[in-house]
Amino acid sequence: MSSQPPKEAVGITAKKSDDFSEWYTQVVMKAGLADYAPVKGFIVLRPYGYAVWESIRDILDRRFKETGHQNGFLPVLIPEGLLSKEEDHFAGFTPEVFWVTQAGNNDLGERLALRPTSETLAYSIFAKWITSYRDLPLKINFWNTALRAEIKATKPFIRTSEFLWQEGHTVHATEDDAEQEVMSILSIYRELIEDHLAVPAVRGFKSDKEKFVGAKYTTTLEGMMADGKALQMGTSHHLAQNFSKPFEIKYLGKDTKEHLAWQTSWGVSWRLIGAIIMVHGDDKGLILPPKIAPIQVVIVPIHKDKDAQAVKEKANEIAQELKNAGIRVHVDDRDEYTSGWKFNEWELKGVPLRINIGARDIEKGQVEFARRDIRDNKIQSPRTSLVDKTNELLEEVQKSLFSKAKALLDGYxxxxxxxxxxxxxxxxxxxxxxxxxxxxxxxxxxxxxxxxxxxxxxxxxxxxxxxxxxxxxxxxxxxxxxxxxx
CATH class of the missing domain: 3.30.110.30 (C-terminal domain of ProRS)
Known part of the structure; x- marks a missing residue:
């Protein structure tokens, strides 16, 4: 069998320090995260890229539910009259809106916007659901896509005309409750970005010029990428009563009087994947933080024909032990590729830890680890301490990535x-x-x-x-x- 890699699997040819933009694009494509779609500004998320998004989504989804939020679903089309109900908000998004003007061959009586964000749509519905203080707080999150016309400067995950994200929308009886919600969500975002993605961020407010259109104020987490450019990682907005007034979101209080509600909205998108690439990646490709890596450990059996069966059996035995310990593991037992080519492929894909297992390792009762984030990375360990050593090394990689990223931020x-x-x-x-x-x-x-x-x-x-x-x-x-x- 041929040991040559397929054409599209050739490694990264641009250096991160020489041509950052080309390097980034090559990592996205060659690591199998995404591909370009037929329409400019859109990308196709490949299974490996979607698996990274699922890791991020699962962490947030769990935290949102722990703090009393529920998931819902909203349609993608918004009538123009509804979108323009909050004038400042509408004006801020108009240049980016995709419009639907026909249904089949029939002209529509009113233009429909492809959702750039869901405030106006959600709040027209919330006004029907909320009548009493007993209905509050209302805390709903939507996992969906948003569409904004990015025509001039597009970049996979960072600036695309359609993107995966979550957008949360909450309604409260008092401003104090709403402001607590804003900060609670920002704290959850910080936990995700710093503790799981290993990217340090500066927390604070946006200026009035840069805040979310229609918000009283916007809080933000700003990261620094390896090329010296900032990236907005997540935002949490205090909307005050700026939307409840035009949409008449009111409730009957305990005092039997009618009150306007207070609101928040907040979101992060798949640009977090772009941040991971930009901050942690190197000239070999992607480096994924262990906490969000779809595959935390890849096992590569190394053998000659006579040892093949025994080595593969041992590799699968090791994999099962790691799986039983809750570690995400994959065995690359393909015979059509050399072990060296496999090493390069998994380095390109950014798997945090590799285990090499051969006949000699089996004889010695040991396993050989290789960390993705450092050179001279071979580490021998007794087979009997497999799980403990794996967890120890994964934690070391996670901490090391954050430490390097913090040094990057501080230096900038x-x-x-x-x-x-x-x-x-x-x-x-x-x-x-x-x-x-x-x-x-x-x-x-x-x-x-x-x-x-x-x-x-x-x-x-x-x-x-x-x-x-x-x-x-x-x-x-x-x-x-x-x-x-x-």
Missing amino acids: ISSPASYPEFRSIIEGKGGFARAGWCGDQKCELAVKEETGADIRVIPFDQDGMPEKCIYCGQAAKKVAMFGRAY
């Missing part, structure tokens, strides 16, 4: 003392420029126009605020993290 945070230095940082190495801001949107817009940098986040931690605004020199009111972003 600068504190310029002047506007020329600020510009030099933004236009040079990139990253976050931590600077004073007077709070005037004119300065924010001027910085954007002159440097391409937005206020990515106004950190919750406002310690060490500079005295002056980095742009105008007036008294600073806030510390802001500026940066260019995806």
Whole structure:
């Protein structure tokens, strides 16, 4: 049998440090995460990529249900009249909306929007469901897709015209309850992003310019990618009564008086997969954090023909023991590929841990581990401590990935003392420029126009605020993290 890999399985040919964009695209395609669809701006999620999304989804779904949220389903079409009911919200999304104007050969009397987000649709329904304080809080999450016309600059997982996400929508009796919900969800997102995806993020508020259209305020988690660009990882919005007023979401309180409800919305998308690739990947391909890797351990039997059956049996025995311990494992016992080619393939796919097993290992009563995240990564361990050693190494990989990502983030945070230095940082190495801001949107817009940098986040931690605004020199009111972003 031929030991040559199929054409599409050739490894990564671009270096991460030389051509980040090409490297990223190659990892997405060659690791089998996604492929391009026939329509520009859309991608096809392949089974391996979907398995990564399922890992993320399962973690969040469990946490949402633990905190009293239920899942629901919404249709994809929204009547134009409904979408325009909250004018500021509608205006913010109009440039990105796909419109349906025909049903078969018949013109529709009213245009239908393909859902860019579901606030208007959900809230027209919520108004029918909520009549009394006994109906509150209403806490619903939707696992669905959103469609937004990304025509100019597309990037798999990061900017696509249709994307998988979850969007939560809640209704509360008081503003205090709504604000607690906003922060509770942000905490769940932080737990997912930092503890499971091993990507550190800066928590804080969006500026009024950058907040969700229609929100009173938006909280965010901003990550830093390996090329010095920021990525919005997740947002949680306090909508106040900005939607309950136009949609008349009211309830009869215990005081027998009618009150307007308070609302929140929040979401993360599959761009989290893009963040994992950008932050953790290397020139060999993907590196997946163990906690979300569909396959945590791959076992590669190494044998000559005479040893084949015995080695494969031992590999499957090891796999079963690991499965019984709750570890996600796969045995690559294909005969048509060499062990070296298999090593390269699983490194490309980012499996955190590999076990090599051969006749000599069986004789010695040992297994050989290889960590994906480090060089010189061969580790021998007694067969009797298989499960304990596997769990130990998986934990080490998880911690190591976070540590490296934290060093990356810290290295990309600068504190310029002047506007020329600020510009030099933004236009040079990139990253976050931590600077004073007077709070005037004119300065924010001027910085954007002159440097391409937005206020990515106004950190919750406002310690060490500079005295002056980095742009105008007036008294600073806030510390802001500026940066260019995806």
